[in-house]
Amino acid sequence: MPLIENGEIYKSLVSNHHQEDCTSSCYDCIRDYSNQNIHHLLDWRLGLDLARLSYDSNSKIDFTVSYWREYITNTIKNVLLKHKYIVEEVKDTLIGIDPFGENYCLVHPFWSAKKISKLIGSLPGHYKTISIFDISKLKN
Ligand SMILES: [Zn+2]
Known part of the structure; x- marks a missing residue:
């Protein structure tokens, strides 16, 4: 479960280093040349919310979640x-x-x-x- 809390991708997305430099998407996370036409729509925080929801439909979706709060x-x-x-x-x-x-x-x-x-x-x-x-x- 790489996208769930403590998963490998989750941890790299929520790292201080990444959060400070990336407000919605960057080439270190979910941007690449193949999705160039939708870069302005990509948002890793919403992506993690989606991943948490698909893992557990009762997941809390609000701004108290750690990766939202500071942002x-x-x-x-x-x-x-x-x-x-x-x-x-x-x-x-x-x-x-x-x-x-x-x-x-x-x-x-x-x-x-x-x-x-x-x-x-x-x-x-x-x-x-x-x-x-x-x-x-x-x-x-
Ligand atoms: Zn990024």
Whole structure:
């Protein structure tokens, strides 16, 4: 099970060395010339989430997972700040106000509509969702 926690590929993906240099995909992990046309879509964190889900359908899919936490609270938070978002860490995700004055809540692309409406419903006021998958592309 190389893609499951403590597996060989898992360990190399989540190594500090790789996490620091690779925000979504690189030639050391899942990029190669044969998938060149989809490089912008590749994201090893989402890949590990998929692998964990296929191994165990009850796997926890959220931003408290080790390889997401630091990425969300550092990299993504900084990307949002750089793009003039107001950012707050709430309920294990990021919420705030986008540059157009709208409230947003960061969500995971695998979360169900039910989970999202429960999360949004627990926030005061009206919030739109933005997917981590889309934010990862903002920085480029
Ligand atoms: Zn990489």
